[in-house]
Every structure is written in structure tokens, then in C-alpha cells.
Amino acid sequence: MPARAAQDDYDSPWKEAVEHAFPEFMEFYFPDASRQIDWARGHRFLDKELQQIVRDAALGRRHVDKLASVTTHTGEEDWLCVHIEVQGSMDPGFARRMFVYNYRIFDTYDRPVASLAVLADPDPEWRPDRFGYERLGCRHSLQFPVAKLVDHAADETALLGNPNPFALITAAHLFTRRTRRSPAARLDAKRRLVRLLYERDWTRQRILDFFSVLDWMMRLPKELEQRLWQDIEKIEGERKVKYVTSVERLAIERGLQKGMEQGLEIGIEKGIEKGIEKGIEKGIEQGRAQGTASVLLRLLNRRFGPLSPDITRRLSQSTPEQLEIWAERVLDARAIDEVFAEN
Structure with a gap:
């Protein structure tokens, strides 16, 4: 069986794409809804608020969820919430999750909520677009538009x-x-x-x-x-x-930031396990170094090809401060020796 190119990651790039061009996202996947929004009045993402709303919901792994406030042309409301889900695989609980998020967002903001779903799975027959129930004459339901990538x-x-x-x-x-x-x-x-x-x-x-x-x-x-x-x-x-140099710089900046964030998470986890303040500080420092070293290793491989065991060992044993100095040099170094030069 041929090897896969890499472990595919759909979550982060989709989130970045939506943030870069939300009006174009709506225009391409939900043109009818897009025409009702007054884009000239801008939009604002409410992702931190969304995470607060759903953080205690045991609803399974989310693929991509975005929440934005927009204004329509009708003038009936000053603004409303647009809740976006990009679902990468078939999930029997998906429609229920859309239902739960919809009413939780409504309860939080007391504003109309439009829930929209992009289905990125490969099955052309799977198209969940509603959830609801009826008991004792009380009916509660949600029907939402879906866009299917495989189409x-x-x-x-x-x-x-x-x-x-x-x-x-x-x-x-x-x-x-x-x-x-x-x-x-x-x-x-x-x-x-x-x-x-x-x-x-x-x-x-x-x-x-x-x-x-x-x-x-x-x-x-x-x-x-x-x-x-x-x-x-x-x-x-x-x-x-x-653009190549600019793209490489962009990758380095984002990679270092991601590495620092991952390292911080690792450090906090180690510190909590030790249960004392000194352990937390040491864990954060170790995690910071691990995250930065991992990103720097990838960047060096991209710029200069396979690395020697000596360089790999230096990366694993260096301080966060030294790693950051080397990472800055990667931007302009013409040879790998320039990255690790003493002066």
C-alpha cells in the first residue's frame, strides 16, 4: 500500500480560509444568504464567545465552527449571528449538534441565528439538514442550508x-x-x-x-x-x-507562533502534574523549547535538506533563547553554517 503524503489536516486551513475571506466564503457556498447581508457594514467574528458557549457540551469532535455577527439589508434587525460548521466526516450526531449550538447562541445573544453547514465528507448521499422533536403538542425543530463539496x-x-x-x-x-x-x-x-x-x-x-x-x-x-x-x-x-521569500517568512512566523503555543501547553501540563509552582515554571520552559525546536527542525529541513545528527542533537539540547536566535537567522541564511555561526 503506498504511503500517504502526510497526516492531512483540514481543520486549521479551513478556519484560516474563512477568516481571510468570509464574504467570499458566503458568496460561494451560500449565495442566497450572502445577498441578504450588507457587507459594507462589516462583520465581526465571535469565536471566543462561541467556545465559551459550547465548551461544556459533550457533543464530539468539531471539525470547524465559526460564529460571526453580520447586518442584513432589510433593517429588521441591527445584526444577527451566522454560525458556520465545516464537517469533514459522516457523523450521526451532526444535525443534533447544529440544533444545540443554534439555540445556545440564541439564548446567549437574544438575536436571530442562521446556522449553515459545509459538508466536506466524500459520501454524496449524506446530507443532514434538520433536527427536531415533538412531544405533547410542542414542536421544536431546526432546518439549515448545507453545501456539499463533493457536488x-x-x-x-x-x-x-x-x-x-x-x-x-x-x-x-x-x-x-x-x-x-x-x-x-x-x-x-x-x-x-x-x-x-x-x-x-x-x-x-x-x-x-x-x-x-x-x-x-x-x-x-x-x-x-x-x-x-x-x-x-x-x-x-x-x-x-x-513571493517565495515572503511565503517562507510567513511560514516561519506562523510556525514559531504555533510552536510556542504548543510548547506552552506542554509546559502547563507538566507543571500541573508536578503540582507545584516550580514545576510549572520548569515545564513551561521545557515545553517552549520543545515547540520551538520542532518548528526550527522543520524549517531547516525545508531550506537546507536533511540535517546531520549533530545539528539535530544541538536543537534538542539548546535553550529557548538560543533556538529563537537560530530561527531568526533562518530567514536570511544562505547556508546552514550561517544559522549556527558563533557571531
């Missing part, structure tokens, strides 16, 4: 020609599932999507944002990832643009 698989040409960034994200999702057992096919698909991304008449920042989403979603083995970067350099040479 777009039949018309790949239209998908790739659509200027909406979520057409590209949908294609990336479908290609990622299709190439789970073929890293070479995934490389071809990812190269194709990156080229399309560069052909879009978008701002530099939007290209960087959606490159990050594609790169995160369509993971490749290390050797194929290096081939992709070589192809990107050729594409940039053809189009006379320079």
Missing part, C-alpha cells in the same frame, strides 16, 4: 476557472482527498493550484494568505515538498514576481 467534483473545469478563492480551496480539498495514497499525484495537483493562484489578479497579501492555506492543506513528503519549491521559483521567474 463540485463533477465539473473541475468550472471550479478551477472560478475567480472566487473558495473555488480554489474546494479544489484543493477535493484533490487532497483524491490523492491520499499518491504523493506524486498530489504534487502535480498542488503545483497546478499554486500556478492558478499566481495567475489570480489578487493583492500580494491575499496570494500569501491563500498560499498558506493550500500549503497547509495539501501536505507532501519532504523530498516532494522541495521539488515543489523549485517549481515555485520557476513560476515566479516566469511571472517576474517575488
